Amino acid sequence: MELQIKQVISWMEKTNEKIQSNKEYLTSLDQAIGDGDHGLNMARGFQEVVNKLSSSNYTYVSDVLKDVSMTLLSKVGGASGPLYGTAFLKMSTALKGIETVDYPQFKKAVVEAVNGVKERGKANKGEKTMIDVWEPIVDFLQKQDNLEAKELESTAEKAMEATQDLKATKGRAAYLKERSIGHLDPGSVSSYYIFAALSEVLEEGA
Amino acid sequence: MKKIVNDPELVVEEMLQGFVAAHPNDVKQLPNTTVIARKDAPVSNKVGLVSDGGSGHEPAHAGYVGEGMLDAAVAGEVFTSPTPDQVFEAIKAVDSGQGVFLVIKNYTGDVMNFEMAKEMAEAEGIRVQQVVVNDDVAVEDSSFTTGRRGIAGTVFVHKIAGAKAAQGGSLEEVKAVADKVVANVRSIGMALTPCTVPAAGKPSFVLEDKEMELGIGIHGEPGIERKAITTADQLATELTQKVLDDMNLSSGDEVAVMINGLGATPEMELYIVNRKVSEILSDKGFKVYETFVGNYMTSLEMAGCSVTLLKVDQELKDLLEVQSKALAFRR
Numbered sequence: 001m002e003l004q005i006k007q008v009i010s011w012m013e014k015t016n017e018k019i020q021s022n023k024e025y026l027t028s029l030d031q032a033i034g035d036g037d038h039g040l041n042m043a044r045g046f047q048e049v050v051n052k053l054s055s056s057n058y059t060y061v062s063d064v065l066k067d068v069s070m071t072l073l074s075k076v077g078g079a080s081g082p083l084y085g086t087a088f089l090k091m092s093t094a095l096k097g098i099e100t101v102d103y104p105q106f107k108k109a110v111v112e113a114v115n116g117v118k119e120r121g122k123a124n125k126g127e128k129t130m131i132d133v134w135e136p137i138v139d140f141l142q143k144q145d146n147l148e149a150k151e152l153e154s155t156a157e158k159a160m161e162a163t164q165d166l167k168a169t170k171g172r173a174a175y176l177k178e179r180s181i182g183h184l185d186p187g188s189v190s191s192y193y194i195f196a197a198l199s200e201v202l203e204e205g206a
Numbered sequence: 207m208k209k210i211v212n213d214p215e216l217v218v219e220e221m222l223q224g225f226v227a228a229h230p231n232d233v234k235q236l237p238n239t240t241v242i243a244r245k246d247a248p249v250s251n252k253v254g255l256v257s258d259g260g261s262g263h264e265p266a267h268a269g270y271v272g273e274g275m276l277d278a279a280v281a282g283e284v285f286t287s288p289t290p291d292q293v294f295e296a297i298k299a300v301d302s303g304q305g306v307f308l309v310i311k312n313y314t315g316d317v318m319n320f321e322m323a324k325e326m327a328e329a330e331g332i333r334v335q336q337v338v339v340n341d342d343v344a345v346e347d348s349s350f351t352t353g354r355r356g357i358a359g360t361v362f363v364h365k366i367a368g369a370k371a372a373q374g375g376s377l378e379e380v381k382a383v384a385d386k387v388v389a390n391v392r393s394i395g396m397a398l399t400p401c402t403v404p405a406a407g408k409p410s411f412v413l414e415d416k417e418m419e420l421g422i423g424i425h426g427e428p429g430i431e432r433k434a435i436t437t438a439d440q441l442a443t444e445l446t447q448k449v450l451d452d453m454n455l456s457s458g459d460e461v462a463v464m465i466n467g468l469g470a471t472p473e474m475e476l477y478i479v480n481r482k483v484s485e486i487l488s489d490k491g492f493k494v495y496e497t498f499v500g501n502y503m504t505s506l507e508m509a510g511c512s513v514t515l516l517k518v519d520q521e522l523k524d525l526l527e528v529q530s531k532a533l534a535f536r537r
């Protein structure tokens with residue numbers, strides 16, 4: 001795989017499309033076990049990301065990711081704002097000064113991103129948060145020497161679906177304890193869109 | 207959805223504009239932010255106090271800006287904690303060199319956004335301390351989970367920490383007294399009807415005609431128990447008992463009481479609740495030092511109330527008495 005500036009921008013555009021068309025769905029998921037703002041938060045944030053990227057010029061992938069991070073941090077709010085902001089900031093730092101990102105570099109960037117999210121959210125796998133999608137993705141990447149776009153998507157999807165059976169111990173859904181079981185975690189669904197969008201971009205590039 | 211709005215996406219901005227238009231001599235909106243600050247901020251030689259939260263809790267939080275309480279309030283989108291850059295702007299605007307104290311309610315988002323703002327401020331050499339309010343006894347307090355939520359008890363933290371700062375207390379002293387309030391304040395809420403976030407357009411949950419939800423938060427998130435509606439006295443008894451179970455009061459102790467409306471409940475009903483709460487407290491031998499009844503920390507148009515008890519000693523009583531010019535807490 002190879003990621004260049006135009007693919008990263010396209011990654012964000014596709015993510016935005018998915019989030020905009022699933023805004024109500026994400027909100028309804030968050031209404032069930034949270035406070036119903038996740039779709040609105042993400043739609044506001046990624047729209048701004050796309051606006052920002054289309055009005056700027058970039059030399060390095062890391063600069064694109066830095067703008068993604070800063071925009072999400074200042075526009076999303078809630079729990080997901082600082083978490084996604086941290087994830088993209090860590091990726092940006094890991095890829096600093098690189099024009100074309102190769103697979104090992106990308107792997108490292110995602111590992112850094114997940115570690116950043118875990119640190120910021122003081123959460124681990126199994127607590128019914130977006131980490132339950134990001135960590136399985138890391139495990140998957142670690143096992144591959146070459147990225148299969150389709151498998152990336154299906155790994156994210158399976159991980160997202162598996163959050164249904166988890167009991168939340170972090171985030172707002174934790175207040176519901178057992179009652180959180182049986183619902184998908186909204187942040188895991190939005191994370192799935194991010195990886196599904198990436199998978200589409202990689203497939204186009206291949 | 208039936209609401210007095212122009213555009214659901216603009217409710218926060220338009221509310222803030224209306225707020226400043228109503229109180230032009232008391233507050234200002236920091237340019238290009240959702241921060242409402244005291245007109246005279248930064249107040250020299252005083253620790254600055256900043257509180258935040260999603261919008262939809264009016265009069266919280268901007269209503270508590272004023273001499274004797276907050277120096278600035280940061281408004282997030284409806285029920286969404288504000289972003290770190292906004293909080294950072296508020297911190298810079300109220301710092302007079304004495305440091306800034308942040309009052310945070312215990313929600314994952316609020317805590318993380320504030321932590322990031324604090325890191326930004328500290329990088330610029332501003333001293334920042336904070337307290338995390340977690341008065342809601344409906345939620346289990348466990349170090350393995352997110353822990354209890356912050357609800358109406360936060361108003362007492364604003365009042366008392368604000369008074370301490372107004373008296374010239376240092377950042378450490380303000381922190382100490384805020385910690386003391388948090389250690390001694392407990393609340394629980396209940397709802398009769400849900401509320402609708404303007405941009406979402408539909409209520410966050412449904413309650414049947416004869417149902418109520420106990421242990422409700424202030425963001426339209428579900429509570430802990432749904433059951434058939436009871437009389438005001440039965441309800442007041444249940445809420446008061448849940449709060450007392452979590453406090454360690456002995457006969458003769460003094461408490462401040464807050465019967466808080468969640469937005470759509472008439473004061474009449476709040477007073478009916480208070481009638482029973484005060485009766486229970488006196489039957490148990492506790493003294494009510496002062497009672498506050500009204501809409502202090504709301505959840506849009508939700509019908510319901512919360513009961514807050516704060517165990518007070520001489521220091522807390524003295525600080526409660528200090529003058530406040532905050533728009534929603536004048537004394």
Ligand SMILES: Nc1ncnc2c1ncn2[C@@H]1O[C@H](COP(=O)(O)OP(=O)(O)OP(=O)(O)O)[C@@H](O)[C@H]1O
Pocket residue numbers: 030034035036037038041077078079080081083117120121122123128129130131170171172185186187188285286287313314315316
């Ligand atoms: N501690 C955490 N660590 C990792 N992810 C988390 C954590 N807490 C919440 N999340 C993720 O964030 C998602 C919720 O994001 P959302 O934008 O709705 O914020 P929120 O919890 O409503 O924030 P706020 O409390 O400020 O309103 C959850 O579905 C979960 O995936």
Ligand SMILES: [Mg+2]
Pocket residue numbers: 030034035036037038078172
């Ligand atoms: Mg939410």
